[in-house]
Amino acid sequence: MVNFQNLKTYESSGIVQHYAQLQQLQPAEAAILTQLKDQLPTMTMLDMGVGGGRTTQHFAKLAADYRGIDYSSGMISACQKRFASSIDPNSFTVCDARDMSCFADNTFDFILFSFNGIDYIEHCDRIQVLQEIQRVGKPGGYFCFSTHNLQGMEQVFNWRSHLSYNPINTYIELVIWSLHRVFNRSYSLQQLQSSAHAMIRDEPHNFRLRTYHIRPQEQLIQLASGFKNIKVYSWNQGIELSPKDLSSNTDMWLYYLCNIQ
Numbered sequence: 001m002v003n004f005q006n007l008k009t010y011e012s013s014g015i016v017q018h019y020a021q022l023q024q025l026q027p028a029e030a031a032i033l034t035q036l037k038d039q040l041p042t043m044t045m046l047d048m049g050v051g052g053g054r055t056t057q058h059f060a061k062l063a064a065d066y067r068g069i070d071y072s073s074g075m076i077s078a079c080q081k082r083f084a085s086s087i088d089p090n091s092f093t094v095c096d097a098r099d100m101s102c103f104a105d106n107t108f109d110f111i112l113f114s115f116n117g118i119d120y121i122e123h124c125d126r127i128q129v130l131q132e133i134q135r136v137g138k139p140g141g142y143f144c145f146s147t148h149n150l151q152g153m154e155q156v157f158n159w160r161s162h163l164s165y166n167p168i169n170t171y172i173e174l175v176i177w178s179l180h181r182v183f184n185r186s187y188s189l190q191q192l193q194s195s196a197h198a199m200i201r202d203e204p205h206n207f208r209l210r211t212y213h214i215r216p217q218e219q220l221i222q223l224a225s226g227f228k229n230i231k232v233y234s235w236n237q238g239i240e241l242s243p244k245d246l247s248s249n250t251d252m253w254l255y256y257l258c259n260i261q
């Protein structure tokens with residue numbers, strides 16, 4: 001079932017405006033663009049959860065064919081307006097990732113779900129979305145997405161990790177810690193530590209969004225049935241992480257690049 005609170009947040013004009021002015025690729029996205037650059041001119045690309053078109057301006061001009069979808073009609077209108085002079089407005093469609101029946105099987109060579117867009121979907125729907133991606137993607141095609149790291153959130157939930165010798169920093173950090181605790185009363189630190197994934201209200205957009213967080217090792221298991229050659233990248237350094245480092249990684253989110261089976 002759709003999370004209406006998340007959809008309402010992504011439909012609100014202030015949030016649409018926020019995403020419509022974003023420009024830069026994140027370092028992991030830039031690294032992945034560099035890897036795929038030579039192939040993009042022959043690729044059909046699907047940009048899922050396109051938001052206000054931050055990634056459009058980097059990818060659309062390179063791909064042979066570019067489509068952007070989002071379940072927020074406000075985001076799609078913002079993209080159509082932002083790229084009115086360069087991209088056919090029909091390239092942007094209101095579409096929920098859970099049901100991409102408007103696209104035939106084996107349509108796309110490259111599917112991107114950037115900036116944790118997949119995390120605003122509940123667990124059982126996430127599995128359905130991964131199956132939809134596998135269906136509309138060509139076998140051997142690429143899927144790239146980012147997702148929040150539960151191990152990063154564990155640090156946020158642990159008050160001890162917010163103590164420092166600077167009393168002002170400690171005060172600010174503990175206020176943020178207490179807000180996380182207030183907005184997530186149903187989760188204790190111990191519960192997070194024993195969970196493979198969890199829906200958490202986190203700080204961006206003033207705790208309005210319920211956001212999926214998952215352990216990297218668990219994400220690899222989730223992908224195993226439909227995807228292969230999975231690589232994991234630090235979002236802010238753009239470097240590929242080795243599998244042995246994943247269980248101790250505490251980045252707030254990570255990028256994944258894989259091939260569709």
Ligand SMILES: C[S@@+](CC[C@H](N)C(=O)[O-])C[C@H]1O[C@@H](n2cnc3c(N)ncnc32)[C@H](O)[C@@H]1O
Binds near residue numbers: 022072114
């Ligand atoms: C964090 S924003 C990122 C926007 C854009 N990709 C960017 O990087 O700036 C997440 C986006 O995913 C979209 N989204 C969330 N759930 C979705 C779903 N079930 N189907 C399609 N889009 C969805 C939201 O509307 C929002 O635009």
